[in-house]
Amino acid sequence: AISGDNSESTSTATTSTVIINSNTMSTTITNNANATTKPTTFEDKIRQYAALFDGSEKDFCEVESTFNGLHHDDFLGTDINGEEIDKAAKKQLDEKRLAAGAKVTNVEYTRTDWNKALVEFHLESDGNSVISQYYVTIKDKKITEARHVNGLMGIIKAGWLSDYHSIRRVQSYQHVDKVVFEGYISPFAGGARVN
Numbered sequence: 001a002i003s004g005d006n007s008e009s010t011s012t013a014t015t016s017t018v019i020i021n022s023n024t025m026s027t028t029i030t031n032n033a034n035a036t037t038k039p040t041t042f043e044d045k046i047r048q049y050a051a052l053f054d055g056s057e058k059d060f061c062e063v064e065s066t067f068n069g070l071h072h073d074d075f076l077g078t079d080i081n082g083e084e085i086d087k088a089a090k091k092q093l094d095e096k097r098l099a100a101g102a103k104v105t106n107v108e109y110t111r112t113d114w115n116k117a118l119v120e121f122h123l124e125s126d127g128n129s130v131i132s133q134y135y136v137t138i139k140d141k142k143i144t145e146a147r148h149v150n151g152l153m154g155i156i157k158a159g160w161l162s163d164y165h166s167i168r169r170v171q172s173y174q175h176v177d178k179v180v181f182e183g184y185i186s187p188f189a190g191g192a193r194v195n
Contacts, residue, residue, distance in 0.1 A: 045066075045141065047107055049067065051104075055101055055124070056101055059098070071143050074087075075143060080148050100125055105121070112135075115138045117136050133150070135147050147161065
């Protein structure tokens, strides 16, 4: 009877040790997976890219793949001064900031619509400290448009401009020979008209 009790308590101790080790292992695996896997959501991409601006000087080639994974080829935006920039200009701006050792902190992300979000962050660069807000339009988990905004009226204006530009993009696609939008060929491709 005593040996049966001993084996039972040994079995229980082993089981509880396995459970503890199992919990520890799963936590470790989860933490390692988060560090090495690609981001799965648009918000994850934003946070991953912002984390690259950690205050240390970097060459842009170290972060270029992350930049391309976040910014759409048709990217259009405005800088803090309200000047229009495209993807190449945004790349040059970020390249300059990384070389200067810019630091981004306090990233806040608020989804405002199915394809829009408000991104706010604190940027420290060249001795200046700025809080920036950008109203971004999202397509295929990439930024197609990013407008610097100030206050509620800026957000409303940026939302209206984003919708306007989305409509104009669709209309401009209809002027090519074979129009493909959202996987469907337009009935207006090749000059066909509705009477």
